[in-house]
Amino acid sequence: MRTTEKIDGYDLSTSDTEEVHVLAVDDSLVDRKVIERLLRISSCKVTAVDSGRRALQYLGLDEEIQKKETNGFDGLKVDLIITDYCMPGMTGYELLKKVKESSAFREIPVVIMSSENVIARIDRCLEEGAEDFIVKPVKLSDVKRIIDYTTTELREGEQREGARARRRGINKRKQREGDDDLSSSPPSTLSSSASSSPSSSIQSAAAPLSPSTLDSPTRRLKMTSSE
Numbered sequence: 001m002r003t004t005e006k007i008d009g010y011d012l013s014t015s016d017t018e019e020v021h022v023l024a025v026d027d028s029l030v031d032r033k034v035i036e037r038l039l040r041i042s043s044c045k046v047t048a049v050d051s052g053r054r055a056l057q058y059l060g061l062d063e064e065i066q067k068k069e070t071n072g073f074d075g076l077k078v079d080l081i082i083t084d085y086c087m088p089g090m091t092g093y094e095l096l097k098k099v100k101e102s103s104a105f106r107e108i109p110v111v112i113m114s115s116e117n118v119i120a121r122i123d124r125c126l127e128e129g130a131e132d133f134i135v136k137p138v139k140l141s142d143v144k145r146i147i148d149y150t151t152t153e154l155r156e157g158e159q160r161e162g163a164r165a166r167r168r169g170i171n172k173r174k175q176r177e178g179d180d181d182l183s184s185s186p187p188s189t190l191s192s193s194a195s196s197s198p199s200s201s202i203q204s205a206a207a208p209l210s211p212s213t214l215d216s217p218t219r220r221l222k223m224t225s226s227e
Contacts, residue, residue: 021045025083038143052090085114100129
């Protein structure tokens with residue numbers, strides 16, 4: 001099933017095939033519906049929440065809220081977070097810091113939205129690790145740009161992980177082959193001197209002291225003359 005819409009001069013087709021899962025965070029119902037609609041037009045799966053706390057709850061990063069109530073979310077993997085900057089209770093900047101402090105979610109791109117174009121605010125978010133900063137009203141071109149580089153990063157990450165897995169498989173195979181070679185190799189042969197028979201070695205060592213040499217008439221004559 002496919003539908004076609006035209007917004008901001010773009011002819012778009014949306015389908016049931018959704019590749020990027022976006023967590024959209026905004027306390028304004030109107031703004032939340034706008035960003036949700038733009039993301040769905042861009043073939044994204046969207047989970048929309050109304051506060052930073054609810055976003056942390058969805059990600060499993062707010063233990064206090066989880067103890068008080070069940071979240072009702074399905075816990076799908078999140079590929080991108082888009083959050084408003086000014087929100088009651090927890091700002092988008094504070095949510096950004098929480099995400100970047102998490103070892104499990106720090107690699108997720110976070111995009112900040114704001115109705116105010118404040119340079120100091122933008123710089124602070126970017127220094128904290130935000131992927132981008134969008135000034136409201138959010139346009140479809142903004143969403144398309146974000147989704148494009150998010151999709152590219154996801155594809156490159158999958159390719160890198162696949163390459164690492166292949167290298168691990170090759171190394172394991174080489175190690176097994178090396179172990180097989182060691183187990184099947186014949187024992188080393190002894191040197192010619194070590195492989196000679198014990199009797200010949202003993203005879204060779206005892207040759208100077210043989211009785212026949214000591215008892216020969218010439219030997220006895222020489223000994224008698226010297227005395």
